[in-house]
Amino acid sequence: MAIKYFIFITFIISLFTLFIGVGTKQKIQESEEKPIMIFDNSVLFTINSQEIQRIVDSKKTLIYKKKEESFDSKVVFKTTENNIYDTLISDYTLKVGNKISFLGNVVFERSDFMKLTSEEVFYDLSKKIAHNTKDFVASYYNNKLTGNSFYTKDIYYMKSKDVTFEIELKD
């Protein structure tokens, strides 16, 4: 009797693991999309008829059908204002459509008046909006700003939560 049960349970388990295995295999195949182009130690320019819109300097950039991935990259964007550029440095960058996610040791510089460091920054190319949800440390002009969940709209407006703003007192 015990042998009967043992054979039956072994059969059920083997049947179950067989289907699990197929499902996982399918998932891996889906995420293993092959890039169309691979650039090593490259500088990529995005230009329109008038000017350079974006420069991507990276150790490795992979271009897929619907997304782009960059590793150890420095991306420079032109803002709506002349002579003001946004620079973003990060370990990993993922661009899907007009939205770019910068992850890992992110440094966000807006011209020479703001420098912000965080673990993530999200950038909307069409609206020129940068935001995040995590803690950040920033220098804003000559003052120090720490907080979380920052949001910048165009080049003039910025907001954030739970801040400590430190102003250096001059004699």
Add this chain to the structure above:
Amino acid sequence: MKYALTFVLLFSFVFAQDNLIIDANNFEADDQKGIAIFTGNVKVTKIKDKLNSDKLVVEMTTNSQNEKTPKKYTATGNVDFTVYSQEKIYLGKGTKVIYEPLQNKYTILGNGYLEEQIDGRILYGEEIYLDEITGSAQVVGNETKPVRFIMKIQE
């Protein structure tokens, strides 16, 4: 090693800069208008001086070194402050409190209250001005709310 650490600690203590620190729940900056707005549980600390309010607007100006520095602080909503000046301690309250760092001047507007803790003097008025350097105060009242001055007499 122990001496080196002590030296570093002493050095950093002696040369530590006194900064003005603002803590708040929310922060907004508008460069075009040259203002920074802090809202929600705003706490300002400058060495021993303290100011608490619901909202604080900081107007910035550009100095000779092309640096952005505050020229006016306007606090509104449950404003109270403590200022140390000329060996005196001032406690203040009002509907609106303005601090102008370039003039070292505090202005209390609306239901103004200023208490000098060491001598026990209390001022009430619609407008109270306090000079941070000299420690002198000026009070302005109106017809419905005249100036009131209270001095505690020690027995």
